Amino acid sequence: MQHSIQIEQMVSNILQIILKSQNCDRILSDVASQVGNLLSADICVIVSATDNQPNKINYWCKEQDSGLLPKEVIDYLTNLSLIDGVLSQVQNLLSERFPTQTLLGVETQTQYQINGLILLFKSSAAQWTNSEQEILTHISDSMAIxxxxxxxxxxxxxxxxxxxxxxNLSREIAHISHPDLLFKNCLTQICNTLQLDRGMVLMLKYQNPLQAKNRRGNKSIRGTVEIACEYSAERDSLDSQTKKFFSFSHSDLCQQAWQTAPQYLCFESDTKFPDLVAENIPDSIQTKGSALLMMPLMGKKNSETSPAVVWGFLVLQHDSFHSWSEDELDLIDWISVQVSTAIVHHQTLNQVQSIVEERTAQLKWSLDVQAKLSEKMRHNIERLQKLNQLKDDFMSSMSHELKTPLTSMKMAIMMLRQAQISPDMKEKYLNILEQEWNREYSLIKDLLTLQEVESGELTYTPQELNLNHTIDNLARAFQEKWHVNKGISLETKISESDLIINTDVDSLTHILNELLLNAGKYSAVDTIIELNIESQATLKGKNIVIKIANLGAGITPEELPHIFDKFRRGQGVTDRAVPGTGLGLALVQYLVEHLNGKIDVTSEPLDCDSEIFATTFVLKLPQFQPAIS
Structure with missing residues (x-):
C-alpha cells in the first residue's frame, strides 16, 4: 500500500510541477530533484530529445560539490541519438565510466517513440531494490509528459x-532608412533573442564592380570587407564607432560564402571568424567562435540570367557547438532579406513597399499559427487538469473501497486466529471474509469490464431473453437483501405477460442489477421502488422502455450532469457512509451505449421544502426483430 501511495504521490507531484511551473527550464530540474529524493539517489539525470538540436540535459545531485557530472559524460548524452535499445548502450558505457556506482535507467516514450531517458546513480554499496525499479517504471509515463x-x-x-x-524589426525597417542605424538595432535584437555570443554585419567593397555582377567563373575577387557593425555578448554592447577592414582575398570563408550566395553558409563547431592568418589580422580585430552562420545580404536581381549582387553578410557566432535549426535559419534569412532591401531602399522604393506588404502578410500568417499553437497548448493544459481531477476522484473512491474491506478482512482473520472461538462466531467471520472478497472481486470485475468497453473489446452477443423471468429473479434477490435491511419493497409492472427482448443478456442483467442496487442504496427506509417495463412502437420498430423510480436522497441540479462520470460521487455520499466506487453508473452508461440504447435520469423533490426526492432512471433499448428465413 505504501508502495502504491509513493507512486501516486510522485505522479501527482510531477503533474503539479508541469501545471504550476511558469519557467520551462525549471520543470525537468524540479522533476529530477523530486525523483532523486524519492528514490534516495546520488544523481538523477534527465535526457530529453529536442527537434534538430542536441539533447537537453537536466540533472540533480545530492551533493553539489562532489556529485557533478564530468563534461565528457554530458557531451556524450547531449549528442546521443535516442532510438530503441539506446538505454542498454548508455548503461554499459556509464557503468565503465562510474565503476563505483550502480546505475538504474528507464526510457520515456510518447506516441511509441523515445523522447527521453531517466538515469539514476547510487553508490555500489546501496543496490537498487525491485520496489525502486518498479516505482521508476510506473512514473515513466508522467516523466514522458x-x-x-x-x-x-x-x-x-x-x-x-x-x-x-x-x-519589432518590421516596424524599424519600415521607419528607418539609414542602413547604419538599421544594422545596430537589428544586430542587437537578433543576438539577444537567439542568445548569440557574437554578431557582425559585413559590407563588401569591390575593387572591380564588374566582378560583383558575375560570380560564375570567379574563384576569387579583389576587394575589402568592412565590419560595419559588431556585437559581443561579453561586453553586451555594439562596437560600430571604429571602422574595421580586412582584405576579401585573405578570408576563405568570405570567398566561400560569396560563391554560394544567395544560399547561406553555416558550420556547427570548430569554425573561427574572421579566418585570417596571424600576419593579416588587424590589431582591432579578434578571431573567435565555434559555430558560424553567414547569411548573404543580396542586392536587386536585374535579370534572370545574371545573379544578384552580394552587398555583404550577416554573420552570427556561438563560442560552442550549436546546430542551427530550420526556424533560426528561416528567421535570419527573413531578416537578411529585409536588411538587404533597406540597403537599396533609395533605388527601389516602390519594390520595397511591395516586399513590406508581402512580409506583413507572412507575419500575420505566422501570428495566426502562433495563436493556434497557443490555443492547442491551452487545450493540452485543460486536458492535463481534467486528467488530474480524474486521478483525484479515482484515488478518493479507491482508497475507501480498498481500505474498508481490507480492514474488515484483517479483523475477521484476527478473530479466527483466536483459539477459543465458537463454531457460530467462526461461521460469522468466515462470512465476513467471503462478503468482503466478493466486494473486492466485484470492484475488479467492474474495472476490467470498463476497460473492455472503452477499448472496444467487449463483444456483443444478442439472444432472446424473457424479461418476465429475468425480472422475477432480480425481484427475489432484491427482496432478500433490501426488505430485511431497510424495509424496502420492489413493485414490478410489465406491459406484456410474455415480453421477449433480443439483446446481450450479460450486459442487460448488469445494467438492471446496478440500477436496482443504486435505488436500494439511496431509497428512504420503508419505501417502495417501482420497476415498470413496456414496449413502445417507433418508426424504426420497437423500443423496450424500463423505468426504475425510488424515493429518498436525490441528485442536486449541479451533480445531475455529472451523474455518469467515472469515479464521480455526489456530495455527502461519503459522509453518509454509502458504499460505492463511482464506477457503477458510468459502467451502466457504457453498457447502454454498447446495446445501442439510451438512458436518462431525473430527480425532483416531492415539494418545495421536502428533503425526499423522486428519482427516476429511464432506459430505452431498441428491439430488433430477428430476420425470418
Missing part, C-alpha cells in the same frame, strides 16, 4: 520570441 510539456513550452517560448523579434 513532463518532457513533452517542457518541449512544448520551449517551442512556444521560442515562437513568441521570434514573433516579437519579427514585429
Amino acid at each position: 513532463a518532457i513533452s510539456q517542457t518541449k512544448l513550452q520551449q517551442q512556444a517560448r521560442t515562437k513568441n520570441k521570434h514573433q516579437s523579434l519579427l514585429r
Whole structure:
C-alpha cells in the first residue's frame, strides 16, 4: 500500500510541477530533484530529445560539490541519438565510466517513440531494490509528459520570441532608412533573442564592380570587407564607432560564402571568424567562435540570367557547438532579406513597399499559427487538469473501497486466529471474509469490464431473453437483501405477460442489477421502488422502455450532469457512509451505449421544502426483430 501511495504521490507531484511551473527550464530540474529524493539517489539525470538540436540535459545531485557530472559524460548524452535499445548502450558505457556506482535507467516514450531517458546513480554499496525499479517504471509515463510539456513550452517560448523579434524589426525597417542605424538595432535584437555570443554585419567593397555582377567563373575577387557593425555578448554592447577592414582575398570563408550566395553558409563547431592568418589580422580585430552562420545580404536581381549582387553578410557566432535549426535559419534569412532591401531602399522604393506588404502578410500568417499553437497548448493544459481531477476522484473512491474491506478482512482473520472461538462466531467471520472478497472481486470485475468497453473489446452477443423471468429473479434477490435491511419493497409492472427482448443478456442483467442496487442504496427506509417495463412502437420498430423510480436522497441540479462520470460521487455520499466506487453508473452508461440504447435520469423533490426526492432512471433499448428465413 505504501508502495502504491509513493507512486501516486510522485505522479501527482510531477503533474503539479508541469501545471504550476511558469519557467520551462525549471520543470525537468524540479522533476529530477523530486525523483532523486524519492528514490534516495546520488544523481538523477534527465535526457530529453529536442527537434534538430542536441539533447537537453537536466540533472540533480545530492551533493553539489562532489556529485557533478564530468563534461565528457554530458557531451556524450547531449549528442546521443535516442532510438530503441539506446538505454542498454548508455548503461554499459556509464557503468565503465562510474565503476563505483550502480546505475538504474528507464526510457520515456510518447506516441511509441523515445523522447527521453531517466538515469539514476547510487553508490555500489546501496543496490537498487525491485520496489525502486518498479516505482521508476510506473512514473515513466508522467516523466514522458513532463518532457513533452517542457518541449512544448520551449517551442512556444521560442515562437513568441521570434514573433516579437519579427514585429519589432518590421516596424524599424519600415521607419528607418539609414542602413547604419538599421544594422545596430537589428544586430542587437537578433543576438539577444537567439542568445548569440557574437554578431557582425559585413559590407563588401569591390575593387572591380564588374566582378560583383558575375560570380560564375570567379574563384576569387579583389576587394575589402568592412565590419560595419559588431556585437559581443561579453561586453553586451555594439562596437560600430571604429571602422574595421580586412582584405576579401585573405578570408576563405568570405570567398566561400560569396560563391554560394544567395544560399547561406553555416558550420556547427570548430569554425573561427574572421579566418585570417596571424600576419593579416588587424590589431582591432579578434578571431573567435565555434559555430558560424553567414547569411548573404543580396542586392536587386536585374535579370534572370545574371545573379544578384552580394552587398555583404550577416554573420552570427556561438563560442560552442550549436546546430542551427530550420526556424533560426528561416528567421535570419527573413531578416537578411529585409536588411538587404533597406540597403537599396533609395533605388527601389516602390519594390520595397511591395516586399513590406508581402512580409506583413507572412507575419500575420505566422501570428495566426502562433495563436493556434497557443490555443492547442491551452487545450493540452485543460486536458492535463481534467486528467488530474480524474486521478483525484479515482484515488478518493479507491482508497475507501480498498481500505474498508481490507480492514474488515484483517479483523475477521484476527478473530479466527483466536483459539477459543465458537463454531457460530467462526461461521460469522468466515462470512465476513467471503462478503468482503466478493466486494473486492466485484470492484475488479467492474474495472476490467470498463476497460473492455472503452477499448472496444467487449463483444456483443444478442439472444432472446424473457424479461418476465429475468425480472422475477432480480425481484427475489432484491427482496432478500433490501426488505430485511431497510424495509424496502420492489413493485414490478410489465406491459406484456410474455415480453421477449433480443439483446446481450450479460450486459442487460448488469445494467438492471446496478440500477436496482443504486435505488436500494439511496431509497428512504420503508419505501417502495417501482420497476415498470413496456414496449413502445417507433418508426424504426420497437423500443423496450424500463423505468426504475425510488424515493429518498436525490441528485442536486449541479451533480445531475455529472451523474455518469467515472469515479464521480455526489456530495455527502461519503459522509453518509454509502458504499460505492463511482464506477457503477458510468459502467451502466457504457453498457447502454454498447446495446445501442439510451438512458436518462431525473430527480425532483416531492415539494418545495421536502428533503425526499423522486428519482427516476429511464432506459430505452431498441428491439430488433430477428430476420425470418
